[in-house]
Amino acid sequence: MSQYATISGTKIKTIADLQAMKQAGQKITSLTAYDASFAALLDQAGVDVLLVGDSLGMVVQGHSSTLPVSMQDMIYHTQLVSRGRQQAFVLADLPFMSAATVELAAENAALLIQQGGAQMVKIEGAKIATIQFMVQQGIPVCAHLGLLPQLIYQAGKYSVQGKEEKEAERLLADALEVEQAGAQLLIVECIPATLAQQISEQLTIPVIGIGAGVNCDGQVLVLYDMLGIGTGRKPRFTKDYMQPGDSLAAAVQTYVAEVREQKFPGLEHSF
Numbered sequence: 001m002s003q004y005a006t007i008s009g010t011k012i013k014t015i016a017d018l019q020a021m022k023q024a025g026q027k028i029t030s031l032t033a034y035d036a037s038f039a040a041l042l043d044q045a046g047v048d049v050l051l052v053g054d055s056l057g058m059v060v061q062g063h064s065s066t067l068p069v070s071m072q073d074m075i076y077h078t079q080l081v082s083r084g085r086q087q088a089f090v091l092a093d094l095p096f097m098s099a100a101t102v103e104l105a106a107e108n109a110a111l112l113i114q115q116g117g118a119q120m121v122k123i124e125g126a127k128i129a130t131i132q133f134m135v136q137q138g139i140p141v142c143a144h145l146g147l148l149p150q151l152i153y154q155a156g157k158y159s160v161q162g163k164e165e166k167e168a169e170r171l172l173a174d175a176l177e178v179e180q181a182g183a184q185l186l187i188v189e190c191i192p193a194t195l196a197q198q199i200s201e202q203l204t205i206p207v208i209g210i211g212a213g214v215n216c217d218g219q220v221l222v223l224y225d226m227l228g229i230g231t232g233r234k235p236r237f238t239k240d241y242m243q244p245g246d247s248l249a250a251a252v253q254t255y256v257a258e259v260r261e262q263k264f265p266g267l268e269h270s271f
Helices: 015-024 036-044 071-084 102-114 128-136 149-155 165-181 193-202 248-260
Strands: 028-032 049-052 089-093 120-124 141-146 185-189 207-210 218-221
Touching: 015 028, 015 089, 028 248, 036 049, 036 071, 036 248, 049 071, 049 218, 071 089, 071 102, 102 120, 102 128, 120 128, 120 149, 120 185, 128 141, 128 165, 141 165, 165 185, 165 193, 185 193, 193 207, 218 248
Parallel strands: 028 049, 028 218, 049 089, 089 120, 120 141, 141 185, 185 207, 207 218
Antiparallel strands: none
16 A cells, blocks of 8 residues: 555545646645544545644634644644545644744654644745755645735734735745745735736646635635634635535535636635
8 A cells, every 4th residue: 555545545635636736727625624524524525635724723722813823733633634534635734933943844844744644734934945954854845925824923914915016026936936945835825816826827836825816726715714613704715605504515515616617716705
């Protein structure tokens, strides 16, 4: 049995599969997942990438930001998700301050892969030296540009990034640079749809958007947002797929279908 097969023998998606989807023009679907049961449900509904996000700090643990999430939290939830999936690709966040140095980033990334079962780790920001170092150690890396939730205390609020020309030019340059550094996947968050399209077209690696318009190579949402769970204010870029009488599986299947058919996100979900 290869390392890309589950105990049942089912083939697990790889980064090569995601790259092939971009080349074929097939949209990549992604949702966050935090436990085995939801991981299994999302997997069965056809979600390509399960993101074990540090967003668990807000939607699972009840914090006001992602900053309190620890490496222990991330390893634990990544283990749960890895056990629950059969085919989906598992991507896990490096939480706040877990990549403070290049060596620390590599050590923590290795824990998410070795102990958690992640196939790739995600790091916020254009940390070129850190990405290069991790890639040199054989660690698959996803970069995250645009709105960076781990910098909320510096920024003071969540806001759209790249609206000004110079800022847009910087984000495009950063995107090209993280690819050159060896990142194999990029997530862009809360940036204008035109900028996201430009990035997706210029990069050879898959670009997955959240609040970044319909022309990215794929879409990701926080699971709880797309199911309408929670009482807080929902971001403009999300959509509640859980309609009265629907099952959870049906809601996720509708999301997958709308992303594949480029019906989501619409203009009302974009900037």
